[in-house]
Amino acid sequence: MKKLFAALALAFTAACGAPQTAPADQAEAPAGAIEIREAWAAATPGGADVAAGYLTIANGTAADDRLVSATSPRATSVEIHEMSMENDVMRMRAVEGGLLVPAGESVALAPGGLHVMFMGLSAPFVEGEEIPVTLTFETAGAFEIMLPVRAGAAHGGGH
Ligand SMILES: [Cu+2]
Secondary structure: OHHHHHHHHHHHHHHHOOOOOOOHHHOOOOOOOEEEEEEEEEOOOOOOOEEEEEEEEEEOOOOOEEEEEEEOOOEEEEEEEEEEEEOOEEEEEEOOOOEEEOOOOEEEEOOOOOEEEEEEEOOOOOOOOEEEEEEEEOOOEEEEEEEEEEOOOOOOOOO
C-alpha cells in the first residue's frame, strides 16, 4: 500500500510541477465561476478520529484564486493537506498560505495527494451519509457543499 501511495504521489507531483502556461481554452473550468466537482469523503471504519475528503476545484474565472480555509460541523478542525515522500515514508502537512487554483485550471484533491483533512471527528463517517463542508476562497468566497461518504481510500498514516 505504501508503494501505491508513493506512485500516486509521484504522479501527482509530476502533474503539478508543470508550468502554469496552459491556454485557458484547454481547461475544463466553467466560464466565469469556481466550481467544485467530484466531492466525496472516505468512510472511517474502526472509529478513527480523522478522515479525508476529496474533490476537484475548477476555476473558470480570469484570475487565480486560493482555497484559504475549510470547516465542517463534523470535525473540530479541517485543513488542506499535501503529501510528500520523505525517506520512503509518506508524510502529510498543511498547505501553507492557501491552495492556489490558477485561472482557467482545475486542481484535484485525490487519494495519494492533496486532500481535505478532517480532525477531531464528532462521529465516524459512515458510507451513505453526507458530510457538510464550507470551503472559503480568497476571492470567490464561501461554498457550502456536501461530501457523500464512500468506502475505500482510508486515510493513510503520516501524522
Ligand atoms: Cu492529512
